Each structure stands twice: as C-alpha cells, then as structure tokens.
Amino acid sequence: MEHSLDPGLYIVATPIGNLGDITMRAVDVLRGVEAVACEDTRVTGKLMHHLGFKTRLIRYDDHAGEGDRERLLALMAEHPVALVSDAGTPLISDPGYRLVREARERGIAVTSLPGPSAAVVGMTLSGLPNDRFLFAGFLPNKAKAREDVLAELGAVRATLIFYETAPRLDAALTAIATHLPGREVSVARELTKKFEECRTGRPEDIAAHYAAHPPKGEIVLMIAPPSDAPDEALDVDALLRSELEVSKASQAAAKVAKATGLDRKTLYARALELR
Ligand code: SAM
Secondary structure, eight states: OOSOOOSEEEEEOBOSSOGGGOOHHHHHHHHHSSEEEESOHHHHHHHHHHHTOOOOEEEOOTTOOHHHHHHHHHHHHHSEEEEOOSSBSTTSSSSOHHHHHHHHHTTOOEEEEOOOOHHHHHHHHHOSOOSSEEEEEEOOSSHHHHHHHHHHHTTSSSEEEEEEEGGGHHHHHHHHHHHSTTOOEEEEESTTSTTOEEEEEOHHHHHHHHHHSOOOSEEEEEEOOOOSSOOTTOOHHHHHHHHHTTSOHHHHHHHHHHHHOOOHHHHHHHHHHHO
16 A cells, blocks of 8 residues: 555454455555554454564454543544454454444544455355345344244345354254244355355254264354245144144234244134134
C-alpha cells in the first residue's frame, strides 16, 4: 500500500483454515495499522508470523469490558486500528458488535474488508437452496432451548445455517430428525482445510454415518427450507396422530404445520378426520 491509512476502525476478515485465503488488502491493512485488536494474541500472532510482519496486538475478546473498549476507541480516533477474530469474519458469532456501534456513534470512520466466513462457505458447498438463507449462530446446547429454536425457525422459508461443534453434532441431528421431520440437512466440516467434507441428506443417515466415523473439527450445520411439494417420505398422518395424543386438533395442526411447512387449515381438516 503506497499511502498511509486514515484513522478509524478496519474490520478485517481472516482465513478459516487455509492461510492462502487472506486477501491482499487484508495483508496491507494488517501491516499498515497502528494496532490489531484480536481475540487471542497467540492465534493472530501466528497469522502475522506467516505473513512476515509484526504489528502491535491488543486483546479484545468476549470478556472485554468498557475500559478495554474505551482505550481502543480513543486509539482509533487518532490512528488506524484493525479488528480481527480468531478466524473468518469478525462479528459473525464473534466479538465486535459494541465496538463497531460505539465507533459509529462517535463519528469514527469504520470500514470492513470482506473475506471468508464459514457460514457462507458452507452454504455454497451444501447444494441446498440458497436464494434465501437465515444464519442463526450456534444452536443452543441444552435440549429444550434447542427444540425451541428449531420450532421457532422451522417454519421460515429459507435454508437455516448454524454453527456447531463436533461433540454436539449427534444431539443436533437427532433433534432435527425429531422436530423437523422430512427436512434435509447438510454438514460442512473442516472447510478450506485438508479434511474438508460436506454431506447432505436425511439427518438420520448423516447421524448414522458420524456414529460410525466420529466427526472432528469445526462444523457448519444447515437445514433445508420447508418444501412446498408434499414429501413422499413424510407420513403426515403419523405426525398428526402423535400430536393428537397430547393436543387438541387445532394445536396438533399448528405444530405439524410449523414443523413441515404444510398448510395449517388442510392439516386441521385432516386432524379432525383422524381424531
Ligand atoms: N467469525 C467466524 C466466521 O466468519 O466464520 C465464525 C466464528 S465462530 C466462533 C466459530 C464457528 O464457526 C465454529 O464453531 C464452526 O461452527 C464455524 N467454523 C469456523 N471455521 C470453520 C471451518 N473451517 N469449517 C467449518 N466450520 C467452521
């Protein structure tokens, strides 16, 4: 870069595995700023070592308090400061939201350098419809909270994208098979790395595969949107019958409509017949 950087906040995406994915502009900015705010100085230190320069690092992670933020804001009012996360695009399930908000409120220049984000890489690889997608961060770890999220988002006519960890994958796939029956899923693992893989299919089949081959590494978990066409494999009557054991016809129809995306009135009429 020939000219020096203006003061302000530079949000810089970094690779999610393959270091070759750093952009030329990211390298210039990380080299040219006064300091780089990062989640873990060891992780970002390694990236800098790979890039062949050493810029001052300032820790800014989930535990950062107001004092840390104030110091960074004061610095970026006078100098260029970069924000990175351990991997991928900062702020996407990573720290930075308050920093950006307050910088903007104070009239500090904020710019964002695009680069990898696991959610988008997973989405492009999955083969699931991508005209509409909804990124929803990490699925909750606790069973009830996870069910609530699946119930809430299950009716949205978009591919759902979650971040997941290997030890929790089986529970997540089982919950999807139970609460969103008939919906295809995609598991994208170790993206941009040596053992990158992406499996798309029924959650039951993917869970069976990973029961035999326990997954390692980082995971993006995606759920296909509810289908407009009736799913041949979907036994709507069985779903309605099971709900009718514990709910009134209207509630059973509403629940099955939410889970499958099918028309609630049609389901209600069928529930009345089955009752
Ligand atoms: N900000 C990051 C981004 O833009 O991708 C995401 C940070 S979030 C704390 C970390 C999660 O992202 C991991 O638990 C995993 O779900 C996902 N992730 C990150 N790198 C990945 C990779 N190489 N392959 C698959 N998933 C990845």
